[in-house]
Amino acid sequence: MQRFKNILYVAAPDTNSLEAVERAVTLALSNQACLTVVEVIEVIPPKIKLPNQSLSHSDLQAKIVAEHRNKLKELVASWNQSLEIRIEVLVGNPFLEVIRKVLRSDCDLIIKSAESGGLFNRVFGSDDQHLLRKCPCPVWLLNSTSPKTYQRVLAAVDLDDFYMPKELNTRHLLNLQILEMASSLALSESAELHIAYAFTAMGESMMQGGFMQSSDQEVADYVEEIRQRSENNLAGLMDEVTTKLGKDAMEYLKPKKHLPKGLPRKEIPALVDKIDADLVIMGTVARTGIPGFIMGNTAENILNQISCSVLAIKPSGFETPVTLAD
DSSP, X not given: OOOOSEEEEEOOTTSOOHHHHHHHHHHHHHHTOEEEEEEEEOOOOTTOOOTTOOSOHHHHHXXXXXXXXXXXXXXXXGGTTTOOEEEEEEESOHHHHHHHHHHHHTOSEEEEEOOOOOGGGOSSOHHHHHHHHHOXXXXXEEOTTOOSSOSEEEEEOOOOOOSOHHHHHHHHHHHHHHHHHHHHHHHHHTOEEEEEOOBOOTTHHHHHSTTTTOOHHHHHHHHHHHHHHHHHHHHHHHXXXXXXXXXXXXXXXXXXXXXXXXXXXXXXXXXXXXXXXXXXXXXXXXXXXXTTXXXXXXXXXXXXTOOSEEXXXXXTTOOOSOOTTO
């Protein structure tokens, strides 16, 4: 079962954080993990002049940090008896400081309330987008309307098998990580587990064109062959997950499998709406060892169309473009 050891909760001053913190605390307790709650505040410009302000610039910055730290103490006070929660106020650019905290402390999960809609009415704000693209550990963005307990968890996987061997292996390991995490969370939430892969039959449109002269039955047989291969690939993946989690766990979950035909950027958001998913777990990057290679168009298109909570996962070995020396 997927276990987290060092969870980082990112508090936002403009959101109602109590339910989000409770989810982070519950997850930390069930995983026997460390939990750190942080907030990032802006740097006060050195030359700023405030009326009736006798404090030096450094003293003023320290006073503001202390005030925010006290607010964090109040935020987590209800859970101090059940869990030792570390608190920290960071100063600087929000997404950069959060990622640097991840790098310094070797965090293995970020939990954060999603920013409200922004440009083009997108669900995730700019800092969320940066974290989804560049943070090396999984990022769990909680929608403000999410229920306290999830009813339906959707794991979106990529079963395409036409990549080069190294990338194919990376995608396979990422798929396993997605399914293992989705299964673990569905078990802990007593939620339905849905698994989705949107397949496309490459060359179908050419077969339907006049120059290939393929019959309708030949086209249908070809599409069915691709669908069956996708189903077999998913079955093999599920066998590996069952070996890891145990047959009893998977029999209890009875995951529902979805293999819609079409482009993932259209079919996955449509499925999210159809089943009314509370949480989508998906990969955002499928290549490693290329600093700055952040998120593919398909992942970004999906994320910009869904309104539920998201747990985004990077493959092992992903290199963030953010460094401690920046």
